[in-house]
Amino acid sequence: MPRISTLTYDRGTLLLHPPPKGKAWVDHAEWDDRVEKFRLPADRYRPLIEALKAAGTRVDDRARAFTDLPLRFAGGHVPHAHQAEALAAWKAAGRRGVVVLPTGAGKTLVAQLALEATPRSALIVVPTLDLLHQWYAGLRTAFPGTAVGLLGGGSRDLAAPLLVATYVSAAAEAETLGNRYALLIFDEVHHLPAGYTRVIAEYSIAPYRLGLTATPERSDGRDRDLEGLVGPTVYSRAPEELAGGALAPFELVRMPVALSDEERRRYEECVARRNRFLQERKIFLGSLEGWRRFVRASASSPAGRAAMLAHREAKLLAFGTQEKFRVLEELLARHPGRRTLIFTDDTATVYRVAEEFLIPAITHQTPVKERHETLGYFRDGTYPVIVSSRVLNEGVDVPEASVAIVMSGTGARREHIQRLGRILRPVAGKRAVLYEIIAEGTSEEGVSKRRGRR
Amino acid sequence: MLTTDLLITRRRNGGIVPHRLALDVDALELATELIGLFREAVGCRRAELDEMLTAFEGEDIAFKIKRGLAHILENDFCEFETVSPMEPGELRRRVFALGAVGAPSRGRRETLLGKAAAGLAREAGRLVTPEEVADGLFADLPANQVLTAFDAPEPTALLHRYNLAQAQGVFYRAHELTITAHRNTPARYKELFRYVKLFGLMTLIEGDAEHGFTLRVDGPASLFTPSTRYGLAMAKLLPALLHVTKWSLRAGLKPRKREGEEAGDESGRSGRVREDAARKEAWPDTFQMDAKCGLVSHYKAGKEFDSILEEAFVQRWEKLETEWRLEREVDLVPVPGSAIIPDFRVAHPDGRSVLVEIVGFWRPEYLRKKFALLRKSGRKDLVLAVSERLNLDAAGVDLGEWRDEVVWFKGKLDPKAVLERVETVAARLGNGAG
Numbered sequence A: 001m002p003r004i005s006t007l008t009y010d011r012g013t014l015l016l017h018p019p020p021k022g023k024a025w026v027d028h029a030e031w032d033d034r035v036e037k038f039r040l041p042a043d044r045y046r047p048l049i050e051a052l053k054a055a056g057t058r059v060d061d062r063a064r065a066f067t068d069l070p071l072r073f074a075g076g077h078v079p080h081a082h083q084a085e086a087l088a089a090w091k092a093a094g095r096r097g098v099v100v101l102p103t104g105a106g107k108t109l110v111a112q113l114a115l116e117a118t119p120r121s122a123l124i125v126v127p128t129l130d131l132l133h134q135w136y137a138g139l140r141t142a143f144p145g146t147a148v149g150l151l152g153g154g155s156r157d158l159a160a161p162l163l164v165a166t167y168v169s170a171a172a173e174a175e176t177l178g179n180r181y182a183l184l185i186f187d188e189v190h191h192l193p194a195g196y197t198r199v200i201a202e203y204s205i206a207p208y209r210l211g212l213t214a215t216p217e218r219s220d221g222r223d224r225d226l227e228g229l230v231g232p233t234v235y236s237r238a239p240e241e242l243a244g245g246a247l248a249p250f251e252l253v254r255m256p257v258a259l260s261d262e263e264r265r266r267y268e269e270c271v272a273r274r275n276r277f278l279q280e281r282k283i284f285l286g287s288l289e290g291w292r293r294f295v296r297a298s299a300s301s302p303a304g305r306a307a308m309l310a311h312r313e314a315k316l317l318a319f320g321t322q323e324k325f326r327v328l329e330e331l332l333a334r335h336p337g338r339r340t341l342i343f344t345d346d347t348a349t350v351y352r353v354a355e356e357f358l359i360p361a362i363t364h365q366t367p368v369k370e371r372h373e374t375l376g377y378f379r380d381g382t383y384p385v386i387v388s389s390r391v392l393n394e395g396v397d398v399p400e401a402s403v404a405i406v407m408s409g410t411g412a413r414r415e416h417i418q419r420l421g422r423i424l425r426p427v428a429g430k431r432a433v434l435y436e437i438i439a440e441g442t443s444e445e446g447v448s449k450r451r452g453r454r
Numbered sequence B: 001m002l003t004t005d006l007l008i009t010r011r012r013n014g015g016i017v018p019h020r021l022a023l024d025v026d027a028l029e030l031a032t033e034l035i036g037l038f039r040e041a042v043g044c045r046r047a048e049l050d051e052m053l054t055a056f057e058g059e060d061i062a063f064k065i066k067r068g069l070a071h072i073l074e075n076d077f078c079e080f081e082t083v084s085p086m087e088p089g090e091l092r093r094r095v096f097a098l099g100a101v102g103a104p105s106r107g108r109r110e111t112l113l114g115k116a117a118a119g120l121a122r123e124a125g126r127l128v129t130p131e132e133v134a135d136g137l138f139a140d141l142p143a144n145q146v147l148t149a150f151d152a153p154e155p156t157a158l159l160h161r162y163n164l165a166q167a168q169g170v171f172y173r174a175h176e177l178t179i180t181a182h183r184n185t186p187a188r189y190k191e192l193f194r195y196v197k198l199f200g201l202m203t204l205i206e207g208d209a210e211h212g213f214t215l216r217v218d219g220p221a222s223l224f225t226p227s228t229r230y231g232l233a234m235a236k237l238l239p240a241l242l243h244v245t246k247w248s249l250r251a252g253l254k255p256r257k258r259e260g261e262e263a264g265d266e267s268g269r270s271g272r273v274r275e276d277a278a279r280k281e282a283w284p285d286t287f288q289m290d291a292k293c294g295l296v297s298h299y300k301a302g303k304e305f306d307s308i309l310e311e312a313f314v315q316r317w318e319k320l321e322t323e324w325r326l327e328r329e330v331d332l333v334p335v336p337g338s339a340i341i342p343d344f345r346v347a348h349p350d351g352r353s354v355l356v357e358i359v360g361f362w363r364p365e366y367l368r369k370k371f372a373l374l375r376k377s378g379r380k381d382l383v384l385a386v387s388e389r390l391n392l393d394a395a396g397v398d399l400g401e402w403r404d405e406v407v408w409f410k411g412k413l414d415p416k417a418v419l420e421r422v423e424t425v426a427a428r429l430g431n432g433a434g
Helices: A042-055 A081-092 A105-115 A129-142 A167-172 A222-229 A263-283 A286-298 A302-319 A322-336 A346-355 A370-378 A411-425 A441-453 B027-043 B047-055 B063-076 B090-099 B106-124 B130-138 B155-173 B188-200 B228-241 B260-264 B269-280 B309-317 B364-377 B400-405 B415-433
Strands: A006-010 A014-017 A030-032 A035-043 A097-100 A122-126 A149-152 A162-166 A183-186 A210-213 A233-236 A248-258 A340-343 A386-387 A403-406 A434-437 B011-014 B015-018 B076-079 B146-150 B176-179 B202-208 B212-218 B248-252 B283-290 B325-327 B334-335 B338-340 B344-347 B353-359 B381-385 B406-409
Touching: A006 B146, A014 A042, A035 A042, A035 B406, A081 A097, A081 A105, A081 A233, A105 A129, A105 A183, A105 A210, A122 A129, A122 A167, A129 A149, A129 A162, A129 A370, A149 A167, A149 A370, A162 A167, A167 A210, A233 A302, A248 A322, A263 A286, A263 A302, A286 A302, A286 B334, A322 A346, A322 A403, A322 A434, A340 A346, A340 B325, A346 A386, A370 A386, B015 B155, B027 B047, B027 B063, B027 B146, B027 B155, B047 B063, B047 B146, B063 B076, B063 B155, B090 B130, B106 B130, B155 B176, B155 B248, B155 B283, B176 B228, B188 B202, B188 B228, B188 B338, B202 B334, B202 B338, B212 B228, B228 B400, B309 B325, B309 B353, B309 B415, B334 B364, B338 B364, B344 B415, B353 B415, B364 B381, B381 B415, B400 B406, B406 B415
Parallel strands: A097 A210, A097 A233, A122 A162, A122 A183, A149 A162, A183 A210, A248 A434, A340 A386, A340 A403, A403 A434, B015 B283, B353 B381, B381 B406
Antiparallel strands: A006 A014, A014 A035, A030 A035, B011 B015, B076 B146, B176 B212, B176 B248, B202 B212, B248 B283, B325 B344, B334 B338, B344 B353
């Protein structure tokens, strides 16, 4: 009597051995000379099983290691029409596909509804540690009593049936995670098609997949791959189709500070040294290409190397001047007790503020669980002030504050506006206020002016 | 190993050549200086070590080489620890709770740290200074961890490690690897296959002893699309391969972006390099090397003999009066997914040869699998010497068609008994041919 064909999972692929009867499986499998068995890409799991079922062919499925995961929603969330529609469209498409909703339209709730509607072990993949934290907090609240595992940011709960992971960590563990989850949810799914991360989808047997994004397009055209990796776009809404939340009105105050004479002299020296080199080589730093040429030149000539070192020193001087700290101190004294967020662009300045003022800090180096706790304490008022770098990137939900102090900023205008709109809420009788502390007569001033223009 | 940004390569004749430091006076001096710097840095925080290293790099355009050497010292020879009066996360919770009362200012810093130190001192029953609290607050950040031990290598060992790491780095973007191996001692083969398995790689072995065996090395998903996913594992395989003699390899590489290549070129003649890159853009990148590459492995070398049993057998064979020579250099017997690596090759001056494998310790499952693999290989020129430690029939192993090829032994393996089977097998092969 012939043995029953067995399907097993092998590090991101499937082995089908001995070959089953019939021809339903033939299109999916390839002969592997190395082991003399038929092998399939892991993401063919669902079409294979469906084809075998339709043909009435029996196979012993030892590949699937995903489990049931009944979730109970805490309730209180009534989905908006567009959220309910998105979920219905995804379910109608066989629980595979991409949902496109603008930033702030509640993509997270769509994902939570999908989790509740699909009671199987699930992996949620997010691009940043900030989002890792946010999803963790959101799931803990939405499904109390369910353990939420984390992968990335110093955590490694590989066995959790509900797991939140960063793209980078999930890609590193793709061979291990591949058969443990029935539902994959990709937040900011436009990150997935990149060369290194696409294996999260390719090495997985998960029959159910949901992608979320506000902007599915990629400049490299790989967004076309999303259909194969996750599924087709099943629902899409543009910002103007949804009622937009108005930005909170706030007051913007620029606080120019001067470098000390010594710092000023050194700063100018460094800038001059760099500029001489750039002029000689006819390099213009305004463009990405110019910057690349500068980096290349710095690796191939002593003059270029010296110019790059001068450039770095000038930047450090502009970012970390003593005077900025004095102004910061003054501003903190001006608003005692107000919920205040301090931002800087570089991690080193965050820790300098934290150490000198003894203020809790959040950076990409902060363990996710500690970040969760710190933001919780900020929300409930235990910590009135926190200092952070880049926490407010796209899509990240931060507790409300009525004062923000930006120690240094980048020129990205969109990010700037989003920051302001998201954090600041007026308190009774008082307008929200945003301070921007910038060094006078440095390149930072240009950045801030550029942003101020409409 | 090195991070991608520290790799230096150039192109020659369409192939990639990784950077290599000659073991000359200049390089040894550089290595010695750097090792001295790390010695001095024991007890410092990582940030301080980094500052020392930045100063050491200076404005030298060869900073990448210095950085590469330092990277190896920092990752493979240093131990860093978190030094704090209590778990830093808990310490932060306490200090920030104290700081949360009233408007933050730098003037209160000393008072708050003093308060926190006094509290800790009461609990620990020992003196805790405010400075200890300040230093411990973020002691878990990588930059603040303290270099507690440095296991200084010899300068030559450091240079060998660096040269090896530059070669390993080439494999990061390898999507295929073909190793050509020639007749060799079984221990060397066995070690290579052990590492292939250890790093999760797969092999397809083809060829014969005359022309050499080709081992195509890749991973499970390589069957569907070429992928650099297994490049890191291939890089880790290289030091193991260096213990093997008589091989050459060829790796297919994913083309690299132009900017990266120029930034990675240390020659200082980027104009010419750019031209070359443009001209050769259509060429797929390859990397070739062989056993005579001169790189030095830091993996421990395997033993030449697998067991005392085999060593003793060799000595007894030498006393035997026969034309059949016992050779340590064997042929591989390719089987699906792997290869059988016999222990000996017994060769006659007239050109006939038979392979011998000694199975001293075995479990029934192992032996069953071995016979199944032999059957698949279709080879009939193999003699198996199996220990009578277990009764085969009782263990449920059916010798079947292999009765002629098996020699039983208890304790010592008698060379005469093996020779007898070798002659039987050789005679049958001769008849088959005639």
